[in-house]
Amino acid sequence: MTDLLLPVLHAAAEVILSRPGMAGRGHDAERFTADNRQVIVDALVRVPALRARLREDLAADHGQPEAKAVVTLLLSPDDDVVRAGLRLAERLNRESATRRTLRKRHQEKTDDLRSRLATAKGRHEHSDRAFQSARGALADAEKRAEELDTQVAALQRRLHDPRVLASNLLAILQRAPDADDEGPEARDPRNLRTGQGQGSELPLILAAQAAGIAPEVLATAFQAIAAPPQPVPAPHRVTVTGERHLRVHPIGAAEEIGGSSVLVEAGGTRLLVDAGLRPGDPALPPRDIDQALTGPIHAVVVTHAHTDHCGYVPALVERLPDLRILATPETTVLMPRMWADSAKLMSDRERLYRQWGAGGEVLYSRRAVEAAVQRCEEIPFGAVRRIGDLSVELFPAGHILGAAGVVVRAGDQRVVVTGDISGFRQETVDGYSLPDSAREADLLVMESTCCTEDHSARETRVTDLVRAVEEVYTAGGRVLIPAFALGRAQEIAMIMRRHLPHVPVLLDGMAADVTSSFERITADRPAPLRILGNGVSRARRPDDLNLFASGVVITTSGMLTGGPAVQWAARILPEPRSALFLSGYQDEESSGARLLRLVEEQAPHLSINDHGVQKEVPLRARVEMMRLSAHADRRGLIDIADEVGAREVMLVHGLRHRQRDFAKVLQVRGHTPATTARWGSD
Structure with a gap:
């Protein structure tokens, strides 16, 4: 609230300054009022004529009721009324000043409280972010700790399993020494398969020389420990030669992408190349896995660690406790991380379903992951492993770190399974490299993810x-x-x-x-x-x-x-x-x-x-x-088919209509497409 006397005092000052005696002195009414406040007040009390003059000048409405009342009193003809008006104006001014002081203090306190509240809110938000960050870090740490526990538990079991130890020791002995030269070429798996041109020999040769025996004998001894020979069946149960012919049956990702699995049989031996999950919520096993499990499965050879190729393996181990799992050293390191993540997702989903009173299928648990890690056996590129009536050899397939194609042999017959494959150099891995054992095979089982696409360079x-x-x-x-x-x-x-x-x-x-x-x-x-x-x-x-x-x-x-x-x-x-x-x-x-x-x-x-x-x-x-596909395109797949030169080519891991179109292309180039179904003698 403003000073209630000011309008009257200012008007009185203007009247006083207009007198002839004050003319020419250059006084400013506002400044004069401030400097001579008491003189003007005294004049109002003592000079009725001044009040009469002001009553004419201040007839306008002054807005606030208090101001109107004060003006009326100050301009009264009665001197006592004027004095009473002055006392009233002073009291109202003091009350107004007090209110202003109180409002100022209140505003200061309010501003202080708001500042404190903003500071507290900022600290709370910072603490909350720190808490959320710590909780996320703790969750990550718990997840990593759980994975490490899984791997440690599996490794401890592997130390007491002579078959797995023998297989992995043989893998170490068969692994070629690393190239000495730096650069991308040193990462090329083709340079890691043998010791040729590197001035060094395979550790297996050196170990055999130290033991005074032939390398083949040492390798055979380890193979015998890893896969003990089965008892010879009774004469009337001897399998005929025809039963040792290769038989191939795609049981997953035949005409779809995901859930890869190929059953390969010869004689009494049955193995799977891959056992992946089909994408979805929840993820599903290979489409026809139950058909494969109507008989024994002696091993699963995993081409690489993507879950659509390896994600179902722990579930197989739960159903087949003696199952052998064979893969490259890189893949055996990467798979447990993928398995653990899948197991956690399944567990979380089951917990959520239980909250809603529904049932959710869990394909496997952490215990199954531990058992699967224990069963893993490493095979370096170029090494051969015997599995009953079959032998397997892995070769670099490009695609991702550790990815392999597989050559499966039974007697004179050979089938090549590419897995996911690419022929171009990437930042983390180079392209495929076919071994001589893959050439002119009886059957090429080839992925066809991008079989109708022509990728730019x-x-x-x-x-x-x-x-x-x-x-x-x-x-x-x-x-x-x-x-x-x-x-x-x-x-x-x-x-x-x-x-x-x-x-x-x-x-x-x-x-x-x-x-x-x-x-x-x-x-x-x-x-x-x-x-x-x-x-x-x-x-x-x-x-x-x-x-x-x-x-x-x-x-x-x-x-x-x-x-x-x-x-x-x-x-x-x-x-x-x-x-x-x-x-x-x-x-x-x-x-x-x-x-x-x-x-x-x-x-x-x-x-x-x-x-x-x-x-x-x-x-x-x-x-x-922004496609950066790690799969071979149409041209790349044609090159693979030409280089392998198999008698027949079966397309898997692709979409049916694309496979049909690409099969016609292969046929024009002189290849013989095989139906994506059972292949070989029964």
Whole structure:
């Protein structure tokens, strides 16, 4: 509230200054009022004529009731009334000053409390972020500890299993010494298969020389321990020669992608090449696995550690406790991590179903993973293992670290199973390398994932990805690249590190864990894989979800079906300057495929499930498919078929209509396509 006397005092000052005696002195009414307040008050009390003059000048409404009352009293003809008006104005002014002081103090206290509240809120948010980060780190640590416990328990069991020990010791002795030269060529599996040209000999030869026996004898001894000869059957039960012919039956991923498994038989021996999971929620076993299990299964040979090729193996071990698991050394290291993750997802899903009163199928538990790890036997490229009436040899298949094709032999017959295969050099692995034993085989069982696609040169695809990332980063945006945890994530991280070293890169979730495994597996090689460091680091959630303002995030799942990629997508998709680049195959029912369709339709939102909460996420970011396939395309598959030169070619791990079209191409080139079904003598 303002000083109630001021309007009257200011008007009185103007009247006084207008008198002839004050003219020409240059007085300012406002300043005069401030300097002569008491003189003007005295004049009001003593000079009725001044009050009369002011009553005419101040006839206008002064707004506030208090101000109107004070003006009326001060301009009264009665001197006593004027004095009473002065006392009233002074009292009201004191009360107004008191109220102003109280309001000021109240405002100061309010501001102080708001500041304290903001500080407390900031501390709480910081503590909450720290708690969430610590909880995430604890969950990761618990997961890693559980995986280590699983591997330690399995290793302890393996130490007491002479068959597994003998097989793995033989693998070490048959492994070629590492090349001395640095560079990408030193990573090429073709340079690791033999000691030729390296001035060194296989450890097996050196061990045999030290023992004073032939290398073949030493290898046979270890083979006998790893696979003891079976008792000779009674004469009337001797199998006829015809029963030792190879028989092949694709029981998974015959005319679909995922759930790979091929049954190979000869005589009384039956083995599986791969036993993968079919994608879905929940994941499912190979489509016809129960048919294969109507008889004994003596071994499963795993081509590589992707779950669509190895994910069902622990379930097999639960059903077949003596099952042998054979794979490359790299794959035997990577598989337990994939199995443990699958077991955890199954357990979490079962727990969720129980909460809703429903039943959920769990294909296997952590105990099954431990048992499967115990049964793993390493086979280096080029080494031969005997399994009953069959022998197997692995060769480099490209695709991902440790991936192998398989040559299965029974007598004079041979079948080659490619697994997932590629012929081009990648950042983490080189292309396939066929051994002589694969050439002119009786049957080539070949993957056909990309059998009707003609991919552009890999260098072109890498250049396109690098250019797109640079554009988004320069504009100040973030790039999310959902990627498969095993192989694709490491490949993209190394591309970023090589071509865009100035762009920060985060690896999140399982992609970061598998990257550490890649580095450990190759640490002792002449050209180890160095991925983390120099701008590539692990993500720290939840902090980095908002604090990582510009750069690249590589995380799982590759099809946006779950994992950290969903949390990142919920934040990045609404940002107009940011981008989401899908990098691999998208199942038709996956969130990634749905996102691509919505972008093509110019839909405004994507519905995603973030930790059980359905969210409508605005689609403002740039969304594109940046294919960096690790599968051979049509031209690459033709080259493989030509190089193997098998009598017949069976297509698996692909879509039926594409296989039909590609089979016609093979036929035109002089190959004989076999029906994707049972093959061989019965």
